[in-house]
Amino acid sequence: MAIWIVLIMIILMATGWKDYVAPDISRRMMVAAVISMVIALASSLWLLPFHVFGIEIHVGVCVLLFLALSSLYNGTESWGHVTYLLVCMLMIAVIWGFVRKMYSYDPVFYWINPNWDAPLLAGLFCGAFASKANQQFAMISGGAVIGEIFNAFLQTGGYMGYIGELRWWDSFWIAFATARIFSILLKALRVAGTKLQEMLWQIRGGRSS
Numbered sequence: 001m002a003i004w005i006v007l008i009m010i011i012l013m014a015t016g017w018k019d020y021v022a023p024d025i026s027r028r029m030m031v032a033a034v035i036s037m038v039i040a041l042a043s044s045l046w047l048l049p050f051h052v053f054g055i056e057i058h059v060g061v062c063v064l065l066f067l068a069l070s071s072l073y074n075g076t077e078s079w080g081h082v083t084y085l086l087v088c089m090l091m092i093a094v095i096w097g098f099v100r101k102m103y104s105y106d107p108v109f110y111w112i113n114p115n116w117d118a119p120l121l122a123g124l125f126c127g128a129f130a131s132k133a134n135q136q137f138a139m140i141s142g143g144a145v146i147g148e149i150f151n152a153f154l155q156t157g158g159y160m161g162y163i164g165e166l167r168w169w170d171s172f173w174i175a176f177a178t179a180r181i182f183s184i185l186l187k188a189l190r191v192a193g194t195k196l197q198e199m200l201w202q203i204r205g206g207r208s209s
Helices: 002-014 027-042 059-072 079-105 117-129 133-154 166-208
Strands: 055-058 161-163
Touching: 002 027, 002 166, 027 059, 027 133, 027 166, 055 059, 055 133, 059 133, 079 117, 079 133, 117 133, 117 166, 133 161, 133 166, 161 166
Parallel strands: 055 161
Antiparallel strands: none
């Protein structure tokens, strides 16, 4: 799933759809994110800072987090807005962790897929919290990592998570794609509503004249 989503995004960006897919993320940033995923899939460099909670983090994810932090504050955002984005990131992490925790006990009443519901819900909230692609990229990156750590903390002794395995990358790209699609749909609805309002005003103006 991760490879499929990345390929679709690369094709869209290469064929002139970058202004819609990721207008605020440079091509270098996207290439670096893909390279970090390739590093994670091709190597076995794992860090154990949260091993006591049952979590191992791949070095490729550390590269992703660095990219996320650099995209979150690029010198143009105020610290107040950055604080708001960090709070939203924590909310996404809590949602991610609780859904994972809930489905670990009883995945029967799932929405679409037990492994997809957490990133889909996180992506929807992320798309509601922010509309810029670079901010969504940062929030999903941090939220996906902290959410897995939170999930492992809630299941101490009964869960072993590997942040950087292919399943985690699937969840990450599903969440990011959901956030982008939701933002694009909201923007399209706002544009359609504005045009509809203008048409109604023109019709009323024509009748009054």
